[in-house]
Amino acid sequence: xxxLKITSVLIILAMISGFNVSAQLTGLQIIEKxxxxxxxxxxxxxxxxxxxxxxxxxxxxxxxQYLTDxxxxxxxxxxxxxxxxxxxxxxxxxxxxxxxxxxxxxxxPALKKIKRISSDSKGDYFMxxxxxxxxxxxxxxxxxxxxLLREETVNGVKCYVVQSIPKDEDYMYSKTITWxxxxxxxxxxxxxxxxxxxxxxxxxxxxxxxxxGIIVVTKITMQNKQKNHKTIMxxxxxxxxxxxxxxKFTERMMMRGI
Amino acid sequence: MKKISIxxxxxxxxxxxxxxxxxxxxxxxNYTGVxxxxxxxxxxxxxxxLDVSKTGQKIGFKVNPMLYHYWSDSLDLRLREVYLxxxxxxxxxxxxxxxxxxxxADGVFITDVVSPLNLEEFxxxxxxxxxxxxxxxxxxxYIGNNTLEAIWxxxxxxxxxxxxxxxxxxxxxxxxxxxxxxxKSSITPSLKNSEAFVKYTALTSAxxxxxxxxxxxxxxxxxxxxxxxxxxxQTHQPYLAGLNITPEHHRLYLAGGSFSTxxxxxxxxxxxxxxxxxxxQTEDPTAVDALSQNDFLHYLLGLDxxxxxxxxxTQFVQETILNYNDLIVNPEFQNTMTFLARxxxxxxxxxxxxxxxxxxxxxxxxxxxxxxxxxxxxFSILLGSNIFVGDRDGxxxxxxxxxxxxxxxxxxx
Numbered sequence: 001x002x003x004l005k006i007t008s009v010l011i012i013l014a015m016i017s018g019f020n021v022s023a024q025l026t027g028l029q030i031i032e033k034x035x036x037x038x039x040x041x042x043x044x045x046x047x048x049x050x051x052x053x054x055x056x057x058x059x060x061x062x063x064x065q066y067l068t069d070x071x072x073x074x075x076x077x078x079x080x081x082x083x084x085x086x087x088x089x090x091x092x093x094x095x096x097x098x099x100x101x102x103x104x105x106x107x108x109p110a111l112k113k114i115k116r117i118s119s120d121s122k123g124d125y126f127m128x129x130x131x132x133x134x135x136x137x138x139x140x141x142x143x144x145x146x147x148l149l150r151e152e153t154v155n156g157v158k159c160y161v162v163q164s165i166p167k168d169e170d171y172m173y174s175k176t177i178t179w180x181x182x183x184x185x186x187x188x189x190x191x192x193x194x195x196x197x198x199x200x201x202x203x204x205x206x207x208x209x210x211x212x213g214i215i216v217v218t219k220i221t222m223q224n225k226q227k228n229h230k231t232i233m234x235x236x237x238x239x240x241x242x243x244x245x246x247x248k249f250t251e252r253m254m255m256r257g258i
Numbered sequence: 259m260k261k262i263s264i265x266x267x268x269x270x271x272x273x274x275x276x277x278x279x280x281x282x283x284x285x286x287x288n289y290t291g292v293x294x295x296x297x298x299x300x301x302x303x304x305x306x307x308l309d310v311s312k313t314g315q316k317i318g319f320k321v322n323p324m325l326y327h328y329w330s331d332s333l334d335l336r337l338r339e340v341y342l343x344x345x346x347x348x349x350x351x352x353x354x355x356x357x358x359x360x361x362x363a364d365g366v367f368i369t370d371v372v373s374p375l376n377l378e379e380f381x382x383x384x385x386x387x388x389x390x391x392x393x394x395x396x397x398x399x400y401i402g403n404n405t406l407e408a409i410w411x412x413x414x415x416x417x418x419x420x421x422x423x424x425x426x427x428x429x430x431x432x433x434x435x436x437x438x439x440x441x442k443s444s445i446t447p448s449l450k451n452s453e454a455f456v457k458y459t460a461l462t463s464a465x466x467x468x469x470x471x472x473x474x475x476x477x478x479x480x481x482x483x484x485x486x487x488x489x490x491x492q493t494h495q496p497y498l499a500g501l502n503i504t505p506e507h508h509r510l511y512l513a514g515g516s517f518s519t520x521x522x523x524x525x526x527x528x529x530x531x532x533x534x535x536x537x538x539q540t541e542d543p544t545a546v547d548a549l550s551q552n553d554f555l556h557y558l559l560g561l562d563x564x565x566x567x568x569x570x571x572t573q574f575v576q577e578t579i580l581n582y583n584d585l586i587v588n589p590e591f592q593n594t595m596t597f598l599a600r601x602x603x604x605x606x607x608x609x610x611x612x613x614x615x616x617x618x619x620x621x622x623x624x625x626x627x628x629x630x631x632x633x634x635x636x637f638s639i640l641l642g643s644n645i646f647v648g649d650r651d652g653x654x655x656x657x658x659x660x661x662x663x664x665x666x667x668x669x670x671x
Contacts, residue, residue: 053605059635083635084283084670094463101520103463110386112359116466120523121564128606229605250403251461252350257313 027146027162031178033185035141040214040240042068047078047235049129054228059083061127064258066248072097074138075249079258086127090254093119095137102137107254114254123172129231130201130222132172135192143167149177154189158182173200184215199225206232212240280312280319284671291644291664293425300425300662301379302329318343324387339391349399355391358409360457360470362516362527365596365613366575368556369470369514369531372409372455374477376418380426380657381615381624382644390415403462409455413447416507417477425660434485434498442506443479451475467517470531474512479505480537482547504547508537523563527573530557538579539587553580560596571598593618594653607632615654622648622655640666 025033049061062082068075074095080086088109095102102119122134144164152161159179166173174197179189186208192201206219216238223230247253284307291300304327311320319342326334341354358372365385367375373389381388393413399406420426430436445451457470481503488499514531533554540550560573575594582590595616602609609630616623628642643663648655 051605085285085635085638087283096463100463101523103520105461105466110384112357112386113361114461114466115362116518116520116525116527118520118523118525118562118564121569124567125606227605247400250400251405251459252398252400256318256345256350 025148025160027148027164028141030148030160030162030180030185031141031144031146031164034178034180034187035138037185038214039069040212041070042066042242042244043216043238043240044242044244045235045238047233049127049131050232050234051129052230052232059128061086061129066244068244068246068249075246077249077253081258088257090257092249092254093137094249097140099140105254112255114251129233130224130229131231131233134172135203135222144176151182152179154179157188159188186215186217194226201225211238214240216240280310282308282310282671284308285668286671287666287668289664289666291662293659294661294663295659299329300660301664303327313343314345316345318345337391338387348401349397352394352396352398355393356396357386357389357391358394358396359389360468360516361529362466362468362518363529363558363560363573363575364571364598365615366529366558366573366594368529368558368575369468369512369516371472371474371477371512371531372411374415374417378418378420378424378426380420380660390418403460405457405459407455407457407459409453411453411455412449414445414451414453414475414507416475416479419478426657428656432501434500436501436503439502439504442504445475445507465517465519467515469515471513472511474510475507476510476536477507479507480549481505481539482549483539484547508535510534510536525562527560527562528558530555540583540585541587542583542585545585550583550586552582552586554578555580567601567603569598569600572596589619591619617648617652617654620649620652620655622646622652624654624657636670638668638670640668642666 044064044066047063047065051059051061060082061080063078063080065076065078074097076093076095078091080089080091090107092105093102094104104117104119105114106117107114122137123132125131126133126136144166147163149161149163152159158181160182162178162180163175164178165175172195173192174195175193177191178187180187186205188205190203191199192203194200201222201224203220203222205217206221208215208217210216216235218235218238220233221230222233285305287305287307289301289303289305291302292298293300306325307322308324309320309322312318320339322337322339324336324338326336328334337355339354339356341352341356344351344353359370360372361367361369363370365381372394373392375388376383376390377388392411392415394409394411397408420428422429453472453474455470455472455474457468459468460466482505484502484504485498486500486502487496489496511534512531514529516527516529518525518527520526533556535551536554537549537551540548542548542550555578556576558573558575560571562569562571564570573596575596577592579586579588579590595618597612597614597616599612600609609632611628611630613626614623623646625645625647626642628640630638630640632638641663642665643661645661646654646657650656650658
């Protein structure tokens with residue numbers, strides 16, 4: 001009887017302590033869990049971006065992308081397949097975990113030349129879409145100050161709501177607010193605020209699926225609320241840990257294509 | 259008959275491509291230009307560019323004919339590239355007519371000397387059209403992210419200069435009547451007369467660089483001038499009665515390299531080449547054929563950066579004749595700067611660009627503003643101007659009368 005009482009108390013304590021661990025997660029810890037979520041050693045996919053302007057007119061960009069990440073260096077190469085005037089263009093990015101600025105190269109088939117470009121333009125919009133180059137990359141948690149605002153349910157999904165304010169005052173956003181799935185630590189919604197503190201863009205994750213044990217976001221919509229312009233980004237033919245060789249991320253492949 | 263032949267050639271390309279499930283792309287373009295000074299048309303050109311290509315695991319090919327139609331209803335078919343690619347584990351081989359581009363410079367040709375230039379419209383065509391293809395065998399051997407490239411060109415192709423009658427042709431002025439002997443102006447294709455180039459390329463996180471060497475021909479012919487003197491019967495003084503000019507291409511050895519690296523958000527680029535034994539015109543009366551043979555250095559430093567959403571690029575270029583003497587006609591130093599500004603807006607539909615060559619030695623310039631609007635992903639309109647200003651003896655100022663406004667309509671597929 002005494003043992004049963006002790007066991008009951010231990011279970012209750014364990015439950016309480018478990019709840020405390022969950023409740024004690026800070027904004028930074030939540031964002032770190034998002035950042036450190038397993039994404040596989042490599043990934044390949046076909047990406048389609050549909051750009052829709054205020055009048056409903058659509059433009060479509062298509063590319064095939066390959067990515068490899070060894071923990072300290074992430075290499076990414078993109079081959080553009082549509083529209084016709086950018087077909088054959090390729091873009092390669094090497095991103096370093098130690099904070100070194102990215103290395104970026106572009107190959108323009110008309111010029112037949114690989115050109116190193118400045119990675120100082122992360123605020124530029126990618127191919128006329130509503131995604132900046134920075135939106136497409138993994139922003140390191142240490143670059144912002146994070147605060148857990150509240151917990152909220154979005155479309156039936158229990159979420160943490162975390163506010164992130166950049167430490168760099170010149171950053172293109174004054175703050176972002178992210179809704180993060182409590183169970184999977186995948187962002188489901190994100191708001192971007194401009195330098196004046198006004199809402200600029202809202203990103204929604206529309207679908208995701210598990211491939212080789214890794215959850216992959218397969219469809220995202222980014223809506224610019226100030227310009228009434230939106231971009232739908234869809235991934236297809238996603239492969240995880242397929243063993244993409246290092247030779248894929250070279251000058252040879254940039255010039256040769258897919 | 260010529261039109262029928264061209265249609266047949268295009269049909270063969272299309273059928274061949276379809277048979278191989280090849281990729282088709284290209285464009286149709288109208289290009290109309292008007293001279294500011296006279297209001298005359300400087301150009302009225304329609305272009306059909308077809309690119310048929312296929313890249314397999316072990317083999318690939320590309321056929322790229324371009325058909326130019328001019329206002330005089332003349333047709334000009336050019337095969338920019340026709341080649342086969344063979345892919346191996348560590349090396350690739352490309353055989354056929356191909357355009358080869360080297361170096362890190364923009365709009366300046368220093369180590370980029372493998373494919374000759376078509377200067378029939380000066381430097382105005384797009385840079386992908388200004389280079390002509392060469393018959394070559396190219397071998398690329400890959401060592402990680404480094405490439406060793408070797409090129410053999412069995413047939414020399416010279417620079418295409420503007421022809422008499424063109425607004426870009428500058429009539430040379432001679433101090434006496436000149437006669438030309440063209441017998442040595444072409445190079446017979448042979449093993450002995452072939453060209454060879456080699457280049458090592460490295461692409462690293464710290465710096466990208468190329469080191470190159472070439473055994474080539476001077477793409478521009480050297481003018482061998484022999485003077486004929488006669489005696490004035492009244493003054494009994496000798497005078498220059500005539501010139502016999504023999505254009506001839508000469509061998510050149512060159513070595514050079516280029517680099518680009520990123521420093522604090524700036525991309526720093528450099529390129530240079532040392533030419534051994536280039537010929538220059540001289541006024542030295544004792545010089546054989548009025549020529550001086552000197553080594554020549556051509557180099558550039560460039561910087562790419564952004565200010566806000568505006569992409570900027572500038573380059574300083576210097577051409578130096580080594581062991582110079584004052585009797586050489588060309589200046590010892592020829593300094594040029596280039597400047598590029600580009601701004602994309604309206605969801606990447608509207609593009610503003612300004613590119614300029616600024617001659618520092620002759621105080622002249624070519625200023626090229628243009629605005630492009632993409633109506634959709636396939637159709638664009640470009641409105642631009644080519645403005646030549648400055649010293650009429652300068653490289654750019656000599657074309658002051660050719661300043662123009664132009665429009666290009668382009669449909670890509």
